[in-house]
Amino acid sequence: MPSITSIHTQDVRFPTSLELDGSDAVNVDPDYSAAYVVIRTDAGDEGHGFVFSCGRGNEIITHAIDSYAALLRGRDIDELIYDLGNASKRLIHDSQLRWLGPEKGVTQMAAGALVSALWDIRARRENKPLWLLLSEMPAEEIVDVVDFTHIRDALNPQQALDILRAGEDGKVARIASLKADGYPAYTTSPGWLGYSDEKLVRLSKEAAADGFSMIKLKVGGDINDDRRRMALARQAVGGLPIAIDANQRWEVSEAIEWVNQLAEFNPYWIEEPTSTDDILGHADIRKGVAPVRVATGEAVASRIVFKQLLQAGSIDVLQLDSTRVGGVNENIAILLLAAKFGVPVCPHAGGVGLCELVQHFSFFDYAAITGTQDNRMIEYVDHLHEHFAEPVRITNGRYAAPQLPGTGAEMLSASRSRWEFPGGAGWAEVGTRAAVTGATLAQAGGAR
């Protein structure tokens, strides 16, 4: 039997803090990072997966992946990749490791990287990009990979099957249209908090000219700055939707007051207004800022929390994140929950590699679940794509359909070597200038 012979992890980090790319009210100096894993078998299979993080602590996730990897080494690969529902459950519900979550945080993300790496092998075996593999998979098999534990009160297997059966109508035509025309994108690139007004205006105009469906600005540092930046952006893009994102900065009442002070600029949604765990707080904010929509999800830990956000009427837009939860399986569960409640999914992307991964879920959602692109778009940020085997392609403000077999996770081995932390050649050149190295050396008594 073909079996798993090696599972290799790498702590890969990029010094994005040098340019303040990705800076917001909470994440002031991220060094975009990937806790990366490659699974190999003696049949020649190779499956890639990773978890995104903001720099320090990436080694913790890498170690956690190693802990879960011990459960997979030597196992029959066919048994795993042709029964991905059970493969996922055996990792995620491991009787000892689950104490560290359960089903949240570092361990869930680490297990998810391995689950997704197994999907990468399955998709490569079938010679299809993940979105097409999922879209053409029988509805019964999709239902079979979903873990309905603790969500059955909102979505049971029969209801999931009904949603997928309904999605079969017109699916072939939708797959063809995705291959021809792609899927709408919006861009966050103009709106990082660390950018100057001049850069904000220039990038906003470029985004509108490039055909993006929306731009997004980071807010929540200073209300006067936010009002000035919103006015500049509104002037730059005219009637194009502008979303705002506070990255969990506010208390509930503060969120309502702050957003209402920006209401005259007609924000499309307010993203992460408060703690990602505050389900009822989001419901209050939603009532307090209507008609501005409330969006969250990039830091929501599991399908169970998403279930409650949906049940409590807390969100207008669901922003799943491909590496925050337990891999491909849990993302499918979240897509189906959103469909059940009729809430559009606009996935979180950016970071490093999140665009490459998350596009597959929106393509699958359109082809086989909701059959619509109304009020739906995938986040786009134009950083670090050159490090991937198949960088995302944006044409006329839309994601073009990924074509390479697999999940999109494969990062070039040269990039992984160069930016492996702390010993890679890239880091030797950066020295103490990036946030992650500066802080490390400052603590050790070095000058910054």
Ligand SMILES: [Mg+2]
């Ligand atoms: Mg965000």
